[in-house]
Amino acid sequence: MEQQYSIFELKKKAVEIRLSILDAIASAGKGHIGGAYSCNDILIVLYYAGFLKVNPNDPLWPERDRFLLSKGHAGVGLYAILADLGFFTVDELNTLNKGSMFGEHPHHIVPGIEAVSGSLGHGLPIATGMAIADKLDHKNRQTVVMMGDGECYEGSVWEAANFASHNELHNLWAIVDRNGLITGGSTEVINKLEPFADKWASFGWDVFNVDAHNIEELVALFSNLKKRNSGPPVAIIASSVKGKGVSFMEDQASWHHGGIAGENYEKARTELMNTLNEYGEA
Amino acid sequence: MAEIDWSAEDMRDVFFDRVYELACEDERIVFLSVDHGAFSLEKFKRDMPDRYINTTIAEQNTIGLAAGLALSGKIVYVYGIAPFVSLRVLEQISIDLAAMNLPVNIVSVGAGFTYSTDGPTHQGIQDLPAVMTVPNLSVFNSSDPFSTRAFAEIAVREPGAKYIRIEKGNLNTFFKDMSHDYSEGVACIRDGTDLVIVSSGAILHEAIAAAELLQNETGLKVGVIDLYRPKPLPINNLISLLGTAERIVTLEEGLLGGGIGQTIGAFLLENKIFRPFLRIGIDDCFCFESGDRDWMRSQYNLNANQIAKRVSIWLSNNE
Numbered sequence A: 001m002e003q004q005y006s007i008f009e010l011k012k013k014a015v016e017i018r019l020s021i022l023d024a025i026a027s028a029g030k031g032h033i034g035g036a037y038s039c040n041d042i043l044i045v046l047y048y049a050g051f052l053k054v055n056p057n058d059p060l061w062p063e064r065d066r067f068l069l070s071k072g073h074a075g076v077g078l079y080a081i082l083a084d085l086g087f088f089t090v091d092e093l094n095t096l097n098k099g100s101m102f103g104e105h106p107h108h109i110v111p112g113i114e115a116v117s118g119s120l121g122h123g124l125p126i127a128t129g130m131a132i133a134d135k136l137d138h139k140n141r142q143t144v145v146m147m148g149d150g151e152c153y154e155g156s157v158w159e160a161a162n163f164a165s166h167n168e169l170h171n172l173w174a175i176v177d178r179n180g181l182i183t184g185g186s187t188e189v190i191n192k193l194e195p196f197a198d199k200w201a202s203f204g205w206d207v208f209n210v211d212a213h214n215i216e217e218l219v220a221l222f223s224n225l226k227k228r229n230s231g232p233p234v235a236i237i238a239s240s241v242k243g244k245g246v247s248f249m250e251d252q253a254s255w256h257h258g259g260i261a262g263e264n265y266e267k268a269r270t271e272l273m274n275t276l277n278e279y280g281e282a
Numbered sequence B: 001m002a003e004i005d006w007s008a009e010d011m012r013d014v015f016f017d018r019v020y021e022l023a024c025e026d027e028r029i030v031f032l033s034v035d036h037g038a039f040s041l042e043k044f045k046r047d048m049p050d051r052y053i054n055t056t057i058a059e060q061n062t063i064g065l066a067a068g069l070a071l072s073g074k075i076v077y078v079y080g081i082a083p084f085v086s087l088r089v090l091e092q093i094s095i096d097l098a099a100m101n102l103p104v105n106i107v108s109v110g111a112g113f114t115y116s117t118d119g120p121t122h123q124g125i126q127d128l129p130a131v132m133t134v135p136n137l138s139v140f141n142s143s144d145p146f147s148t149r150a151f152a153e154i155a156v157r158e159p160g161a162k163y164i165r166i167e168k169g170n171l172n173t174f175f176k177d178m179s180h181d182y183s184e185g186v187a188c189i190r191d192g193t194d195l196v197i198v199s200s201g202a203i204l205h206e207a208i209a210a211a212e213l214l215q216n217e218t219g220l221k222v223g224v225i226d227l228y229r230p231k232p233l234p235i236n237n238l239i240s241l242l243g244t245a246e247r248i249v250t251l252e253e254g255l256l257g258g259g260i261g262q263t264i265g266a267f268l269l270e271n272k273i274f275r276p277f278l279r280i281g282i283d284d285c286f287c288f289e290s291g292d293r294d295w296m297r298s299q300y301n302l303n304a305n306q307i308a309k310r311v312s313i314w315l316s317n318n319e
Helices: A007-028 A033-038 A040-048 A072-085 A123-136 A155-166 A196-202 A215-226 A262-278 B011-025 B041-047 B059-070 B087-098 B127-131 B145-157 B204-218 B235-242 B260-270 B293-299 B304-318
Strands: A066-069 A143-148 A172-178 A206-211 A234-239 B029-033 B052-054 B075-081 B104-109 B138-141 B162-166 B187-190 B195-199 B222-226 B248-255 B277-282
Touching: A007 A033, A007 A040, A007 A072, A007 A215, A007 A262, A033 A040, A033 A072, A040 A072, A040 A143, A040 A215, A066 A072, A066 A123, A072 A143, A123 A143, A123 A155, A123 A172, A123 B059, A123 B087, A155 A172, A155 B059, A172 A196, A196 A206, A196 A234, A206 A215, A215 A234, B011 B029, B011 B041, B011 B145, B011 B162, B029 B041, B029 B059, B041 B052, B059 B075, B059 B087, B059 B104, B075 B145, B087 B104, B087 B127, B127 B138, B127 B162, B127 B248, B138 B145, B145 B162, B187 B204, B195 B204, B195 B235, B195 B260, B195 B304, B204 B222, B204 B248, B204 B304, B235 B260, B248 B260, B248 B304, B260 B277, B277 B304
Parallel strands: A066 A143, A143 A172, A172 A234, A206 A234, B029 B052, B029 B075, B075 B104, B104 B162, B138 B162, B195 B222, B195 B248, B248 B277
Antiparallel strands: B187 B222
């Protein structure tokens, strides 16, 4: 089952999902809103523009594409999309952190979640195993893993990067949400990651830079990448803004994790509603 | 079943020959080696090259790969030296494999002082306590060719993640054939209830020799039990075997902290089997000496004579 939204619909959906995330975190009391917002537009394009074949009525459908949210702290963002697609209900989503299977980091017990995540540096090795399994089985499907840039400090990422390129896993895309912030501040001030794209290229990956919030650019890039049926794995360095979509959260490491209530909640909601209204009725 | 003599074979060959046979029959089986070989793996590599992957010296990635393969319907063996496929990747084993109950079998060679001249980095004295902490993970510790072969089969037959220790080199057999039911988790190797030694792995052979010495010296009937599957602990079978024991000693070629002895001690208390109890193993230390395995054991009072002497002194202090 593939969603085929237009660019306009994708942009509108991105705001709607940001609102769902806001409400889920407000209801839960706390959550990782900054990192969920920085990768939100990419997830929207993957799930609603036909780049991931999934089936909400059969989450383990054998022909599905596999998506791994290795930066598990953005789980609430993925939950919001899965709820919207019908893997479970929005009411269930709003049980986040309140005695349910929905925690801040996603587990495989939630429909639509492929693997446990939360500890960083696990997703790329698992995705690499999935991609090589599909190659062994001559299955033509995609494995996509979303990592944080801070996650790329983990050595396991580079163990997998080397292995995946050696094995020419063209069916593997690693998207890095390059928001430039870890809990303590800027990646470039604390422990430089640049030249980041060159590092991936030197490991033998085909590297693409993209604006993580430009829906047109993301659609164009994924459309081109979908045509590949051989060659190295693909690294997509997605330049993003932590907290994107709510002005006072943008580019602020302090919005990595926490609660949102009262005036902050109202301000965020008003901003997002204003954006949504630009696209017509909510 | 016909009598089989595998005592002249390397235990790795006993295990991997069976893995080869199973893989020939079942295309789901994939073998990952962290750049660690064995003679009998050559034919797997030759005959099923797509399903034999040298994942190189990258253990974290290897466990993740195994998880990804298993999430795609494969049954996976991961092979390497004990500390590198346990301590180094404990979080990966826990989260990537055990939490999702995936059919991945970590085959660990190097239990105890197997790699006796390679120092603490290569010793298998901490791996078992470490993996014993992982929920969902089954732990197997082979002590003879029959258990070694049986574990290769259980790896495919039983669901879930497993940590399987195999030996390198030869081991004498305890049984005459494969008729023992290895789902029991524990086996009585030598009868006797005046004193029972519970052991696991290759050190069990020292336990048997020590039992003989002790019986000759003290006149006590000394039994020996092979706890070849310490996790999940086979509680009911242990109650049957240890409920009648007068005195209980545990013996392990590994650290005492978190090991077999500690596990059995807790089991005895919880099941109200209150008996004089002694744990023998390696105290809280790193072993920097280098020598052959027998010599290393002797440095830590783990050969049959030393074990018998230790138990004998303990008996005289407790009688």
